[in-house]
Amino acid sequence: MAERTTIQSSGFANVSHEGTITGFRVRLRQPNYRGLRLSLIEGIDVTVGDTTYPAESNCLMLDGAAYTHAQMAEEIATRWPVGVCADVHVPAPGGLQPGVHDVAVTLRLRHPYFPPQFQPVFVRDQRHITIIR
Amino acid sequence: MSGFQYGVSLYSYTDDFGTVMDLEEALEHAADTGATGIEILGETHVAAYPEPSSAWVDHWHATIDRLGMRPTNMASWVDTRVTLTHTMTEEEGAAQIMQDLRLAHRLGFAFIRPKFGVVDEELTPHPIWRGAVARALDLAAQLDIVILPEIHAPTPIRHPVTEGYVDFIQKTGTKHFGLMIDTGIFQDRPLTHWGGGITDEIRKGALSFLNGIAVPVEHLIDVIQYVPFIQAKFHHIDETLHDHHIPWDRLVPMLKKLNYNGFLSSEYEGERAPWVAIEQVRRQHCLIRKLEAEYDAAHAQENAHG
Numbered sequence: 001m002a003e004r005t006t007i008q009s010s011g012f013a014n015v016s017h018e019g020t021i022t023g024f025r026v027r028l029r030q031p032n033y034r035g036l037r038l039s040l041i042e043g044i045d046v047t048v049g050d051t052t053y054p055a056e057s058n059c060l061m062l063d064g065a066a067y068t069h070a071q072m073a074e075e076i077a078t079r080w081p082v083g084v085c086a087d088v089h090v091p092a093p094g095g096l097q098p099g100v101h102d103v104a105v106t107l108r109l110r111h112p113y114f115p116p117q118f119q120p121v122f123v124r125d126q127r128h129i130t131i132i133r
Numbered sequence: 134m135s136g137f138q139y140g141v142s143l144y145s146y147t148d149d150f151g152t153v154m155d156l157e158e159a160l161e162h163a164a165d166t167g168a169t170g171i172e173i174l175g176e177t178h179v180a181a182y183p184e185p186s187s188a189w190v191d192h193w194h195a196t197i198d199r200l201g202m203r204p205t206n207m208a209s210w211v212d213t214r215v216t217l218t219h220t221m222t223e224e225e226g227a228a229q230i231m232q233d234l235r236l237a238h239r240l241g242f243a244f245i246r247p248k249f250g251v252v253d254e255e256l257t258p259h260p261i262w263r264g265a266v267a268r269a270l271d272l273a274a275q276l277d278i279v280i281l282p283e284i285h286a287p288t289p290i291r292h293p294v295t296e297g298y299v300d301f302i303q304k305t306g307t308k309h310f311g312l313m314i315d316t317g318i319f320q321d322r323p324l325t326h327w328g329g330g331i332t333d334e335i336r337k338g339a340l341s342f343l344n345g346i347a348v349p350v351e352h353l354i355d356v357i358q359y360v361p362f363i364q365a366k367f368h369h370i371d372e373t374l375h376d377h378h379i380p381w382d383r384l385v386p387m388l389k390k391l392n393y394n395g396f397l398s399s400e401y402e403g404e405r406a407p408w409v410a411i412e413q414v415r416r417q418h419c420l421i422r423k424l425e426a427e428y429d430a431a432h433a434q435e436n437a438h439g
Contacts, residue, residue, distance in 0.1 A: 004153075081180075116253065
C-alpha cells in the first residue's frame with residue numbers, strides 16, 4: 001500500500017530516453033477522497049530545491065498511459081482512483097543528482113461542488129526524498 | 134419499538150483506505166460496530182468505477198452478506214464544470230445520474246446521492262439539476278432507488294436550495310427523490326479537527342462553514358417527511374463520549390419525537406492520522422445508541438404511567 005503522504009519515496013528517479021537522461025519522475029498518491037477525473041486536475045507543479053517545474057510542461061503517467069497537461073484538461077472519462085499512485089514526469093535535461101532532495105508539489109484540483117472562489121483548491125505536499133542513482 | 138437503523142459510510146476511513154486499510158478491512162471495521170447499513174462513495178470504493186468486473190461485484194455481495202450488512206447509499210457526483218471550457222448539459226447530467234443508478238442497482242443500494250456542481254457560496258446547485266433529475270426519475274422508479282441530494286453546511290434547512298428540492302418533489306409527486314440531511318448543519322461550535330481537506334485558503338475564506346451554522350434541530354419538523362436517510366456527520370468525540378461539535382443530546386430526541394426510523398450513517402470527518410477513524414466511529418455508535426436507549430426508557434415510563 002502507499003505511504004500516507006502525497007509524495008511517495010519509491011518511484012523518485014531520473015528518466016532516460018535512448019540512453020540520455022531527459023528528466024525525472026515523482027510518484028504521488030492520489031490526494032483526494034474520490035476518484036479524480038483527469039479534467040478536474042488543473043495542473044501539478046513540482047519544485048525541487050529552488051527550481052520550480054511548472055505544470056504546463058509536466059506529464060502524468062497513470063496505469064501505463066501518459067497524459068500531457070493539455071490532454072488532462074479534456075480527459076473526462078479517465079479517473080485517477082483513490083489509493084493508486086501515478087508518476088509525474090518532469091522534463092529536465094541531465095536529470096537530478098543522486099542524493100536527497102527537498103521536493104514540493106502543488107496540485108490544483110477543481111471540485112465543481114465547491115463555491116466558485118475555491119475553484120481550484122491547492123493541495124500541497126513537501127518532503128525529502130532520495131534519488132539513488 | 135421501532136428505532137434508528139445504524140450505518141457507516143466508508144468515507145469515514147478516508148486516507149486509511151488505500152494506505153493502511155483495503156475495502157474488505159473497511160467493511161469489517163464498519164460491521165464490528167454492529168451497524169447493518171453500509172454507505173460507499175462510488176468513485177472511491179468501486180474498483181474500476183463505473184464498470185466494475187463481475188468478479189468484483191460478486192465478491193462485494195458475498196462480503197456484505199457474510200457481514201450481515203446491506204447497502205444503503207452510494208454517493209455520486211455530477212461534475213457540472215467538467216472541463217474549464219465545458220459545463221454539463223441537462224442531458225449529460227442525466228446520463229451521469231442514470232449511470233450511477235444502474236451501478237447502484239447492480240450493487241444493491243437503495244439510495245444514490247448525486248452531488249451537483251454549485252454556482253455560489255451558498256451551494257446553490259447548477260440549474261441543470263432539475264432537468265437532469267427529471268430525466269432520470271423513470272429509471273429511478275424502475276430500479277426503485279431514491280435520489281437524494283444532501284443538505285450540507287453552509288446550506289441550512291430553511292433556504293432556497295432546500296425549498297427548491299421540496300418544490301420539485303411536490304410538483305412531480307415523485308417518491309424517488311428526497312432529501313438527505315448531513316448532521317454537519319447542526320454543528321454549533323467551531324471545528325478544531327476537520328478531515329475534509331482543509332487548506333489555508335479555505336480556513337481564511339469559509340469561516341461560517343468552519344464555525345458551524347447551528348441549524349435549530351426543530352427545523353427538521355419542516356422537512357422530515359422527505360428525509361429517508363441521514364448522514365451522521367461528526368468530527369471529534371472524546372473519551373467521555375462528548376461530541377465537541379454536534380449536539381446529539383438535542384438531535385437524537387428530536388429525531389425520536391419525529392419517529393425517524395431510517396439510517397444514521399456515520400460520516401467521520403476529523404483528524405486523519407492513521408486508524409483514528411476506526412475508534413471515532415465506534416464512539417459515535419456508542420453515544421447515539423445510549424441517547425436512543427435513554428429516550429426509549431423515559432418514554433416507556435411515561436407510557437406505563439399514562
